[in-house]
Amino acid sequence: MSRLAPDSRADYPHQHALPTRWNDNDIYGHVNNAVYYALFDTVVNRWLIDTDLLNLGESDTIGLVVETGCHYFAPLAFPHAVTAGLRVGHVGTSSVRYEIGLFGENDTTAARGHFVHVYVNAEARRPVPIPDRMRRALQTLMRGGGYS
Amino acid sequence: MSRLAPDSRADYPHQHALPTRWNDNDIYGHVNNAVYYALFDTVVNRWLIDTDLLNLGESDTIGLVVETGCHYFAPLAFPHAVTAGLRVGHVGTSSVRYEIGLFGENDTTAARGHFVHVYVNAEARRPVPIPDRMRRALQTLMRGGGYS
Amino acid sequence: MSRLAPDSRADYPHQHALPTRWNDNDIYGHVNNAVYYALFDTVVNRWLIDTDLLNLGESDTIGLVVETGCHYFAPLAFPHAVTAGLRVGHVGTSSVRYEIGLFGENDTTAARGHFVHVYVNAEARRPVPIPDRMRRALQTLMRGGGYS
Amino acid sequence: MSRLAPDSRADYPHQHALPTRWNDNDIYGHVNNAVYYALFDTVVNRWLIDTDLLNLGESDTIGLVVETGCHYFAPLAFPHAVTAGLRVGHVGTSSVRYEIGLFGENDTTAARGHFVHVYVNAEARRPVPIPDRMRRALQTLMRGGGYS
Numbered sequence: 373m374s375r376l377a378p379d380s381r382a383d384y385p386h387q388h389a390l391p392t393r394w395n396d397n398d399i400y401g402h403v404n405n406a407v408y409y410a411l412f413d414t415v416v417n418r419w420l421i422d423t424d425l426l427n428l429g430e431s432d433t434i435g436l437v438v439e440t441g442c443h444y445f446a447p448l449a450f451p452h453a454v455t456a457g458l459r460v461g462h463v464g465t466s467s468v469r470y471e472i473g474l475f476g477e478n479d480t481t482a483a484r485g486h487f488v489h490v491y492v493n494a495e496a497r498r499p500v501p502i503p504d505r506m507r508r509a510l511q512t513l514m515r516g517g518g519y520s
Numbered sequence: 521m522s523r524l525a526p527d528s529r530a531d532y533p534h535q536h537a538l539p540t541r542w543n544d545n546d547i548y549g550h551v552n553n554a555v556y557y558a559l560f561d562t563v564v565n566r567w568l569i570d571t572d573l574l575n576l577g578e579s580d581t582i583g584l585v586v587e588t589g590c591h592y593f594a595p596l597a598f599p600h601a602v603t604a605g606l607r608v609g610h611v612g613t614s615s616v617r618y619e620i621g622l623f624g625e626n627d628t629t630a631a632r633g634h635f636v637h638v639y640v641n642a643e644a645r646r647p648v649p650i651p652d653r654m655r656r657a658l659q660t661l662m663r664g665g666g667y668s
Numbered sequence: 669m670s671r672l673a674p675d676s677r678a679d680y681p682h683q684h685a686l687p688t689r690w691n692d693n694d695i696y697g698h699v700n701n702a703v704y705y706a707l708f709d710t711v712v713n714r715w716l717i718d719t720d721l722l723n724l725g726e727s728d729t730i731g732l733v734v735e736t737g738c739h740y741f742a743p744l745a746f747p748h749a750v751t752a753g754l755r756v757g758h759v760g761t762s763s764v765r766y767e768i769g770l771f772g773e774n775d776t777t778a779a780r781g782h783f784v785h786v787y788v789n790a791e792a793r794r795p796v797p798i799p800d801r802m803r804r805a806l807q808t809l810m811r812g813g814g815y816s
Numbered sequence: 817m818s819r820l821a822p823d824s825r826a827d828y829p830h831q832h833a834l835p836t837r838w839n840d841n842d843i844y845g846h847v848n849n850a851v852y853y854a855l856f857d858t859v860v861n862r863w864l865i866d867t868d869l870l871n872l873g874e875s876d877t878i879g880l881v882v883e884t885g886c887h888y889f890a891p892l893a894f895p896h897a898v899t900a901g902l903r904v905g906h907v908g909t910s911s912v913r914y915e916i917g918l919f920g921e922n923d924t925t926a927a928r929g930h931f932v933h934v935y936v937n938a939e940a941r942r943p944v945p946i947p948d949r950m951r952r953a954l955q956t957l958m959r960g961g962g963y964s
Contacts, residue, residue, distance in 0.1 A: 375883075391539060394561040395700045399872065401577050404691045405881040406857060409850035413542040414598075421599050428598075428843065429549050437849040439819075441885035450562075450576075451569050523735075543848045547724065552839045553733040554705035561702060576695065585701040587671075589737035687835060690857040697873050709838040710894075717895050724894075725845050746858075746872075747865050 376443040378480040384457025384473050385513050388415045392450040402447040403454075409440055412472045412485050415456040419513075425506050433500055435489035438467070442485035448476050457481075460513040466491050466499035468510055524591040526628040532605025532621050533661050536563045540598040550595040551602075557588055560620045560633050563604040567661075573654050581648055583637035586615070590633035596624050605629075608661040614639050614647035616658055672739040674776040680753025680769050681809050684711045688746040698743040699750075705736055708768045708781050711752040715809075721802050729796055731785035734763070738781035744772050753777075756809040762787050762795035764806055820887040822924040828901025828917050829957050832859045836894040846891040847898075853884055856916045856929050859900040863957075869950050877944055879933035882911070886929035892920050901925075904957040910935050910943035912954055 381387070390411050398404040420426035420435075448454055457473040467490045473481040493500050502510070529535070538559050546552040568574035568583075596602055605621040615638045621629040641648050650658070677683070686707050694700040716722035716731075744750055753769040763786045769777040789796050798806070825831070834855050842848040864870035864879075892898055898918055905913040911934045917925040937944050946954070 389539075391537075393558055394565045395558050395694050395702060397695045398691050399693045399695060399697050400878060401695050404857070405884055406691060406850050406853035409853055410541055410543050413848070413850060417542045418599050428545075434844060437888055439885075439887050440849055441883075443883050444881055451566050543842050543850060545843045546839050547841045547843060547845050548730060549843050552709070553736055554702050554709060554839060557702035557705055561700070582696060585740055587737075587739050588701055589735075591735050592733055685835075687833075689854055690861045691854050693872075706837055706839050713838045714895050724841075747862050
């Protein structure tokens with residue numbers, strides 16, 4: 373089992389504030405591991421909406437999630453603020469690998485996650501090629517190396 | 521069945537921003553009714569923490585929720601911003617009625633909720649009188665009339 | 669502030685098992701107050717689906733939640749089993765008041781909640797009269813007295 | 817990017833029923849990807865509690881989640897039933913890799929996930945060796961090959 377190392381804010385081209393909520397904390401007093409994925413979903417979809425690439429309820433293309441994962445390095449907890457960093461690790465014909473870093477007070481990631489979307493037709497749920505406009509927007513979130 | 525009317529931002533002494541998350545929306549594309557209570561919990565507990573009245577994991581007094589309720593006037597939805605207004609409707613010997621308004625774009629409440637806490641000893645879970653310091657802080661959140 | 673009293677399993681014509689989940693518990697080790705509403709939503713919608721009154725994604729009528737509330741009498745906690753009792757307190761022209769009791773180990777309610785749905789056209793979101801078939805099904809869930 | 821293939825019920829020594837809830841579904845009408853992790857958490861912790869290896873609020877050893885992941889093969893949706901299969905992929909000195917398969921109607925996994933716990937002292941959060949009794953119980957959940 374290889375083990376990812378934490379990285380830093382500068383490794384993520386896009387930053388997004390994600391305040392914690394009371395019931396993000398579980399019985400151990402820290403944000404529950406499943407909540408991290410709700411945060412990933414929020415930062416990815418929010419970027420898509422703000423970049424005018426997703427129009428909820430009207431887009432005929434939707435991003436199906438086919439793979440997710442997360443490495444946890446340090447706890448996060450309500451009421452502390454969390455910042456998400458977003459980058460794109462890979463763009464394929466129909467798929468995108470989003471990579472998200474969550475930061476508490478420190479400059480190193482409290483957690484690093486990823487999210488693979490396959491873009492499909494909303495009706496037939498068959499993969500569709502990523503349009504050029506979206507591909508260009510995704511490339512602004514790529515860094516040199518991807519998820520190493 | 522009496523029916524509450526919406527009220528406005530000026531009816532709440534304390535305001536708190538509560539960004540929505542992707543999975544706050546249910547299948548109908550609006551914030552699910554149960555999520556409103558997670559927002560109420562967040563604004564109330566955050567105010568208690570910021571006012572130095574609750575120290576998670578260290579307070580020997582905790583607020584048990586004995587009653588909650590909400591009237592929904594207009595939908596809220598991710599990715600739109602939500603602001604919560606908080607006021608105190610009633611302070612008893614051991615109990616507090618918090619009243620929360622949630623606002624979307626408009627100045628009238630999209631929803632009005634309440635939350636009754638009974639303060640108890642964390643060990644024995646028996647009601648304890650609200651300390652004077654907390655009572656004074658709560659009074660700064662009261663308005664003339666309470667929840668009408 | 670009037671205060672509801674607990675009632676018993678026999679007060680609810682329909683029963684539904686609702687297993688708890690790990691992150692239903694909050695930092696105090698009990699099911700969080702907002703989770704109760706997710707359970708209410710589940711028992712009501714599940715009954716509607718099982719009774720063939722709601723067909724997700726195909727019904728042109730949907731139930732908008734306009735009011736919810738809950739009184740909490742005793743804690744519930746993961747990993748313990750919860751049973752929901754469901755009854756109908758009132759049926760109006762376009763609205764229904766569902767009343768839910770949640771039970772842990774005892775025969776008295778750990779919590780009593782309600783849920784007012786207004787049935788609307790999915791497109792225009794205007795109230796529509798409750799169809800006769802649905803009205804007859806709802807009446808099988810009424811008891812003598814309603815939510816007293 | 818290597819891609820896991822689905823496996824079948826017979827690949828999991830332990831099975832657990834996990835009913836879906838109304839708000840597990842997101843706007844696309846399927847169980848949201850983050851909810852899968854809440855199900856994983858439930859099946860793992862429930863097995864630990866039922867096997868008398870975890871006593872909430874009393875254990876001085878807790879399982880910190882250091883890594884999670886999931887591959888999604890087919891959608892799940894409320895109101896349909898879900899069954900989880902649980903196996904143990906690896907037991908180290910202080911860590912355990914739990915592997916979970918989620919099944920809808922079919923015998924092949926709708927999703928395959930994993931969950932790495934490191935067992936730590938609840939106070940100091942330092943790794944502690946897995947006790948012999950727990951190690952023996954975990955071995956009953958191992959299959960020949962691990963997560964291939």
